[in-house]
Amino acid sequence: MAVETFRTQLPSYLSSNNPPDVYTWYAGSVARQFAKKGELLDLSHVWESSLSNYSPALKSLCTDTNGKQIFVPRNYYYWGVWYRKSMFAQWGVEVPATWTKFLDVCKKIQTKGVPAVGTGHQGTNAWILAGWFDYLNMRINGPDYHVKLLAGADSFDSPKVTTVFDTWKQAMPYFDPKGAATDYNLTFTQLAQGKVGMTLAGSYILGALPENVLGDIDFFQFPIIDPSVPVGEEAPTDGVFASARTQNSRTVEAFCSFIARPEVQRDWIAVAGGGNLPCNPGAPIADDVHTKKGKDMLERAGALTQFFNRDSSDGLQETANAALAEFLAKPNDAKRIQSTWEDAAKRVFTS
Structure with missing residues (x-):
């Protein structure tokens, strides 16, 4: 599905009576807007069990206004x-x-x-x-x-x-x-x-x-x-969030934990390319100066933003x-x- 079509239809998916369980989309303000409406599943448990080594800046980016983690980041770029x-x-x-x-x-x-x-x-x-x-x-x-x-x-x-x-x-x-x-x-x-x-x-x-x-x-x-x-630092971040109406919360949590695994993100980056980096700090990255320098810069950042339209x-x-x-x-x-x-x-x- 084209990105713009999905962007337009996403609110309808999330607000429907029988929505899909998991969605690939953006972190930051975009996810928080849906969480504020009560439409996203609380993934704090997934963060506690599977994402404890992620940077504080990434965790903040994936946290809603009530302090709950509602997004699992997969890849970003610098x-x-x-x-x-x-x-x-x-x-x-x-x-x-x-x-x-x-x-x-x-x-x-x-x-x-x-x-x-x-x-x-x-x-x-x-x-x-x-x-x-x-x-x-x-x-x-x-x-x-x-x-x-x-x-x-x-x-x-x-x-x-x-x-x-x-x-x-x-x-x-x-x-x-x-x-x-x-x-x-x-x-x-x-x-x-x-x-x-x-x-x-x-x-x-x-x-x-x-x-x-x-x-x-x-x-x-x-x-x-x-x-x-x-x-x-600007770090447009993609990953997954889940519907609060899912009837399969345990399966959804298991899938989100899977997405967070270093080898899964490594394989995703190998296919996606485009200067993307894995969000998991333990995931292997390309052995080149740009990638190492970019990842280090993002992991040292005090905060990560998403680029103008993603933050607005x-x-x-x-x-x-x-x-x-x-x-x-x-x-x-x-x-x-x-x-x-x-x-x-x-x-x-x-x-």
Whole structure:
């Protein structure tokens, strides 16, 4: 079944009198919304017996507002700022750990006649800008606030969001001015060719790059802006939850425990590919530098978020795309754009 069709029909499945027992879907806010309606089975026992070695961040991601675990994570993937090691060496720059140093790197790359940051947010590809918003908001206001904002608990025209836009403006001169006319996948080609310095993306980028440059490709953690803020990382996570109306709870729990096993997740990753990582920390992973580095980064994270639409709704993703694309085109209109974004968000949350 196509993802969008399943997404549309899932609420009907869960609310029906005789629903399917188990579903493959997303962790985080998406699962919590169903749990809040009493539609998901409490899987806390499964966590106690089979997932005790999972990271606290993953456990939190799979916990509802009442403190019950309602999701078993199977696979996730990491995000980072990707670059070519040889080009950094050629340009005389080093990997930046902080926002200030990131801006310095951008400035130096720009002097070489190359846009420091590629986005490729043409048309429907504007969703990638939500990744920038996610990280900036988490690094400035913290992952807890970020998730609450996306759930409608604060407004997009708040002073906290204004600070996000003000900080983003500092990097705006270094973004590719042709980003709005560039396809997202073309940005990967530009990165491989040294025509842009860096790009923010998930580990799926590795499958879109030529094999002859993979050994030269690396990533770094999105720079720290405020060291006092807990470090959150984007980690879109897939797995299973179960219907609270199931008549086979013991069988369902056994199946969920099976999904959590390291060898099962190993086999799943072998088939799924796409830069995915097993959620079980004891599951073997590919013997390559990117995979090991990405898994370590996620396991050290103070919190995991899911990417904009997974932490909110598909409807709000559309409003974000429009707002953020306009912001990149007209950064001086940020306050008006924030107000328009908030108005659109209110319609989404009340519809």
